[in-house]
Amino acid sequence: MIFRRLNTLFTSIRWRKPFILILLAVREILRPIFYWYAWHIFETDISQDLLKPYSKEDVEVKVYTPQDYTLIIQKQISAMGELEPAEIGRRFARKDLIAIAVVREQPVGYMWMAISQGLELAYDTYWTVRSHEAVKYGSFVIPALRGRAINSCLNSAVNSYLRNIGIIRSLSSISILNPQSMSLPKHYKRPIAMTVFVAHIRGLNWNIRKSFRAPLESRFTWPKKREIIRPF
Ligand SMILES: CC(C)(COP(=O)(O)OP(=O)(O)OC[C@H]1O[C@@H](n2cnc3c(N)ncnc32)[C@H](O)[C@@H]1OP(=O)(O)O)[C@@H](O)C(=O)NCCC(=O)NCCS
Numbered sequence: 001m002i003f004r005r006l007n008t009l010f011t012s013i014r015w016r017k018p019f020i021l022i023l024l025a026v027r028e029i030l031r032p033i034f035y036w037y038a039w040h041i042f043e044t045d046i047s048q049d050l051l052k053p054y055s056k057e058d059v060e061v062k063v064y065t066p067q068d069y070t071l072i073i074q075k076q077i078s079a080m081g082e083l084e085p086a087e088i089g090r091r092f093a094r095k096d097l098i099a100i101a102v103v104r105e106q107p108v109g110y111m112w113m114a115i116s117q118g119l120e121l122a123y124d125t126y127w128t129v130r131s132h133e134a135v136k137y138g139s140f141v142i143p144a145l146r147g148r149a150i151n152s153c154l155n156s157a158v159n160s161y162l163r164n165i166g167i168i169r170s171l172s173s174i175s176i177l178n179p180q181s182m183s184l185p186k187h188y189k190r191p192i193a194m195t196v197f198v199a200h201i202r203g204l205n206w207n208i209r210k211s212f213r214a215p216l217e218s219r220f221t222w223p224k225k226r227e228i229i230r231p232f
Helices: 002-014 018-030 071-079 085-093 150-164 179-188
Strands: 034-045 059-064 097-103 106-114 120-122 125-127 133-141 169-175 194-201 206-212 228-230
Touching: 018 034, 034 120, 034 179, 059 150, 071 085, 071 097, 071 106, 097 150, 106 150, 120 194, 133 150, 150 169, 150 179, 169 179
Parallel strands: 133 169, 206 228
Antiparallel strands: 034 169, 034 194, 059 097, 097 106, 106 133, 120 125, 194 206
16 A cells, blocks of 8 residues: 555656655645645547557557446456455446456556446536537556556557447546646547536535636536636
8 A cells, every 4th residue: 555655656656757746745735724726628529530549569458347347357457556346336336337458468457438327527527428429537557567558459449339329429538737648638638628626625624616718517517506607
């Protein structure tokens, strides 16, 4: 557990620019009273031509549905070092699917897909997933094989799988503080559909939400209660 956290911390430092590192540090210092996230939201029409992967590795991608969920799959996923078994179980229980990338018969990364309601962005802010839509989330590639565009193979395989089951639009959120993830939409020159800011004030138990480029309620829902809500 400690090793995982140290590893994540080291990787975050290695691939982020000084300005982003300062922002992340300030966010951590303020965590006991105030925490925030900012994402770019992307929407891709996958009924059209699918984007080609650009990895030079020989990558095979297999998709597993909740019906395929076994202890072996759970062990394969958690052995990659990011997710605890309980979290994997929660995702399958929500009926999410996973695409696992395999290189030389070794699982090396994955991408999750949510095709029903219930996926939380953060702080009680939930994706609106309409029929024929799916959210791609939680991409991960093992540190030893990062930088070889394996994520692009996962992305293409996931889009292709989704199209085959009748999905026409894939959605995703990428933290503006995560240049490793932003590489994929930059490579394909994907336009940003919306930028979302979500913050939580601890003592007051308030959530603040704000969107740019498009109205927040066009893509997200949240409980209408004692909160500061600032839609577009
Ligand atoms: C985000 C992630 C899935 C990308 O996977 P990937 O297969 O390494 O993707 P790419 O090979 O296209 O590399 C993406 C970026 O990672 C960085 N990178 C390059 N070499 C790297 C290496 N050896 N180690 C780590 N990051 C590297 C670069 O910024 C690269 O972008 P560039 O090619 O435009 O310069 C992977 O970095 C990861 O698992 N990160 C931790 C989990 C995470 O942040 N997930 C995103 C949740 S939305």
